[in-house]
Amino acid sequence: MLKLGVFELTDCGGCALNILFLYEKLFDIIKFYEIKEFHMASSFKEHDHLDVAIITGTVSCQRDLELLKRVRNNSNYVIALGTCATHGDVQGSVEGSIREKLEKVYGSRANPMKALDSKPIVEYVAVDYALPGCPYDKDEVYQVLMDIAKGVEPPKKDYPVCIECKLNEYECVLIKRGIPCLGPITLGGCNAICVKSKVGCIGCRGPLPKEANPASEFEILKELGYDEEYIRKKFKTFARGELRW
Amino acid sequence: MVTITIGEFTRVEGNGEADIIIENGEVKEVKLKIVEGPRFFELLTLGRYYYDVPDLEARICAICYLSHSVASVLGIERAFNVEVPREVMLLRELGLLGEFLESHALHLYLLVAPDVFGYPDAIKMASKHGELVKEGLSIKAFGNYIREVIGGREIHGINVKPGGFGRYPTIEELEKIEQNSEALLRFAKRAVNVFADLKFYGAKAEHFVATNSYLYGDKLIACDEEVFDYYEHIEEKTLPYSFAKQSKYKGDIFMVGALPRVMLKSEQLTPLAKKLFEDHREKLSQGYVSLNNLAQAIELVYALEKAKEIARELLDKGLSCENVPVEVQEGEGIGYVEAPRGVLIHHYKIDSKGNISYSNIITPTALNHAIMELSLYEEAKKNYGSLDEKTFVQRLEETVRAFDPCISCSVHLVKL
Numbered sequence: 001m002l003k004l005g006v007f008e009l010t011d012c013g014g015c016a017l018n019i020l021f022l023y024e025k026l027f028d029i030i031k032f033y034e035i036k037e038f039h040m041a042s043s044f045k046e047h048d049h050l051d052v053a054i055i056t057g058t059v060s061c062q063r064d065l066e067l068l069k070r071v072r073n074n075s076n077y078v079i080a081l082g083t084c085a086t087h088g089d090v091q092g093s094v095e096g097s098i099r100e101k102l103e104k105v106y107g108s109r110a111n112p113m114k115a116l117d118s119k120p121i122v123e124y125v126a127v128d129y130a131l132p133g134c135p136y137d138k139d140e141v142y143q144v145l146m147d148i149a150k151g152v153e154p155p156k157k158d159y160p161v162c163i164e165c166k167l168n169e170y171e172c173v174l175i176k177r178g179i180p181c182l183g184p185i186t187l188g189g190c191n192a193i194c195v196k197s198k199v200g201c202i203g204c205r206g207p208l209p210k211e212a213n214p215a216s217e218f219e220i221l222k223e224l225g226y227d228e229e230y231i232r233k234k235f236k237t238f239a240r241g242e243l244r245w
Numbered sequence: 246m247v248t249i250t251i252g253e254f255t256r257v258e259g260n261g262e263a264d265i266i267i268e269n270g271e272v273k274e275v276k277l278k279i280v281e282g283p284r285f286f287e288l289l290t291l292g293r294y295y296y297d298v299p300d301l302e303a304r305i306c307a308i309c310y311l312s313h314s315v316a317s318v319l320g321i322e323r324a325f326n327v328e329v330p331r332e333v334m335l336l337r338e339l340g341l342l343g344e345f346l347e348s349h350a351l352h353l354y355l356l357v358a359p360d361v362f363g364y365p366d367a368i369k370m371a372s373k374h375g376e377l378v379k380e381g382l383s384i385k386a387f388g389n390y391i392r393e394v395i396g397g398r399e400i401h402g403i404n405v406k407p408g409g410f411g412r413y414p415t416i417e418e419l420e421k422i423e424q425n426s427e428a429l430l431r432f433a434k435r436a437v438n439v440f441a442d443l444k445f446y447g448a449k450a451e452h453f454v455a456t457n458s459y460l461y462g463d464k465l466i467a468c469d470e471e472v473f474d475y476y477e478h479i480e481e482k483t484l485p486y487s488f489a490k491q492s493k494y495k496g497d498i499f500m501v502g503a504l505p506r507v508m509l510k511s512e513q514l515t516p517l518a519k520k521l522f523e524d525h526r527e528k529l530s531q532g533y534v535s536l537n538n539l540a541q542a543i544e545l546v547y548a549l550e551k552a553k554e555i556a557r558e559l560l561d562k563g564l565s566c567e568n569v570p571v572e573v574q575e576g577e578g579i580g581y582v583e584a585p586r587g588v589l590i591h592h593y594k595i596d597s598k599g600n601i602s603y604s605n606i607i608t609p610t611a612l613n614h615a616i617m618e619l620s621l622y623e624e625a626k627k628n629y630g631s632l633d634e635k636t637f638v639q640r641l642e643e644t645v646r647a648f649d650p651c652i653s654c655s656v657h658l659v660k661l
Contacts, residue, residue, distance in 0.1 A: 009281075009282075010282035010284065012304050012306050012307045012310075012401075013308060013651070014306075014307025014308075014310075014401060015307075017307045017308060018307075018399075018400060021399060021400075023382055023386060024382075026368070030368065035368075039253055039260075041366055041367070041368075042365055042366030042368070043359070043365040043366065043642070058282070060281070060282020060283065061280070061281070061282035061283075061488075063260075063282075090284070090286075090301055090304050091285065091286075091289070093289065094284075094285045094288050096288070101283070101285050101288060102283075104288060105283070105285060105287065105288070106483050107483070108483075112485050112486070113280070113486070113487070113488055115283050116282065118282065118284065134304065135307065135400045135401060138399075193397065193398050193402070194398070194403050196397070196412065197402065197403065197411035197412040198411045199397070199403050199404065199406070199412075202403060204401070230294060233292070233293060234297070237297075
């Protein structure tokens with residue numbers, strides 16, 4: 001049996017919740033893994049050395065950072081799960097220093113709870129596998145855990161949302177309907193589920209590594225009549241300043 | 246002075262802790278601390294084009310993302326004076342009912358039931374009470390199915406838009422919703438029995454607040470029959486030891502959630518839910534916060550009956566699948582929604598270009614912060630010294646759990 005822990009830093013809870021949404025497949029997982037800590041699901045807790053640790057969320061306060069370091073030091077294989085952990089997600093894109101933000105919201109620059117600027121965990125520690133998505137597709141995490149249990153290094157995806165959109169034969173909302181869609185520059189794996197709803201991809205899985213061509217996407221959106229400021233904000237929603245052109 | 250710290254509540258959504266301060270052998274004070282970092286959602290949406298805002302707000306919370314998207318859409322539509330047809334509102338209601346089913350089932354079967362039967366979690370409970378866990382999971386999965394159909398994805402779908410939807414459900418999907426609602430009803434009835442015998446614990450809620458319609462509203466209502474906008478009677482203050490704020494209604498501690506809803510709006514319940522409410526009315530009117538669990542079980546019945554009713558109405562009338570055009574203009578609007586754990590408020594000002602110029606979001610867990618703390622205090626006072634420390638801490642955890650708190654929501658942060 002492999003020892004597994006699920007740890008949440010600051011996030012919406014969705015990445016941990018999505019594991020519970022595996023339903024009966026959860027029972028397959030516990031054939032290979034002994035769950036040592038998963039505070040959303042269980043009161044059982046055993047601080048122990050872990051074979052696999054899943055970490056969700058951004059580092060947004062001192063508590064997050066301490067927990068992250070403890071877990072990294074005590075775990076063989078660390079999975080950064082979800083776009084918060086891999087790219088910083090929406091909270092990572094809020095501009096300004098932590099003190100400015102606290103002042104705007106609490107009316108004081110004081111920081112008794114030691115809040116930090118939200119950053120993905122990959123900025124602080126090395127991870128063994130990064131699975132983005134806000135949220136990721138739940139079958140992906142199942143596959144990754146099963147691969148690790150079998151001693152296989154889980155493969156990494158490297159194609160854009162457009163590939164899955166075409167395979168599903170959805171109508172291209174960007175070209176055919178002029179709706180802003182970040183599918184061409186966003187990492188696939190979601191099965192183009194938002195395009196199924198006939199709305200454009202908002203880039204929740206973060207930029208396609210290496211081959212993305214944001215400059216060309218930028219030009220297409222400009223030609224469709226969207227102003228530069230609008231496009232810039234859309235590009236940085238989930239992945240801070242990672243998309244450059 | 247001694248402080249007992251309850252580190253990280255388990256089986257709740259997000260990260261919270263409590264300090265129980267003991268002086269001269271008596272409980273003096275309890276501090277409920279929300280220890281997740283702030284995410285500054287109000288700053289995130291400032292300057293963003295209105296159309297993209299509901300998709301961003303959904304990310305405040307995964308368990309109730311549709312409540313956030315719908316509240317956001319309602320606030321935006323009110324700012325633009327957009328009226329949507331009954332069909333669109335019914336579909337939104339259907340989505341919110343799916344969220345009740347998903348969220349209440351998660352809370353009752355996976356998070357609270359282990360307390361009732363004495364297990365650390367539902368997986369370990371399944372060996373003896375497998376049927377019950379399976380029934381809960383099937384309700385939860387059905388709630389998620391509705392969220393996927395209406396919201397576009399189980400978590401953080403972006404199908405709910407100002408003026409209507411990206412995609413409308415098919416006849417087959419509505420038929421499936423109607424059939425499953427009927428089929429699952431007997432499980433929900435059983436849940437009411439399971440959670441009817443819960444002990445009374447926590448504080449006694451003296452004031453309840455809810456929206457004027459069952460699932461959403463254009464005003465808030467309270468048990469003193471006041472009908473109001475939130476800024477008229479709800480005041481917030483910041484705390485030095487927590488990332489969430491505390492609210493008072495006319496200066497008093499109050500509660501939002503399933504218990505306030507059934508107490509204030511029982512006449513809006515569906516037939517069977519209403520009957521079950523009447524059966525337990527006397528008990529529920531005691532107001533102890535632990536009764537929120539029973540109220541949630543009654544709402545499972547309500548949500549299934551109501552979902553069936555809505556699906557049937559839409560099937561009978563047929564769907565026109567037409568969105569209302571949204572014309573951008575300068576304006577201000579508030580959306581009130583009943584998220585599974587209580588009143589949720591999204592308040593926006595929008596400029597003439599359609600960009601957000603002001604945003605204020607108040608979540609149910611922030612509204613309940615004060616009564617959660619009071620409940621912990623009363624429960625701690627009652628039991629300190631008579632229970633061993635492990636049972637004592639357990640009891641306090643159960644008390645917090647009754648609120649079904651959503652800590653991620655509470656630290657999205659509220660603008661002054």
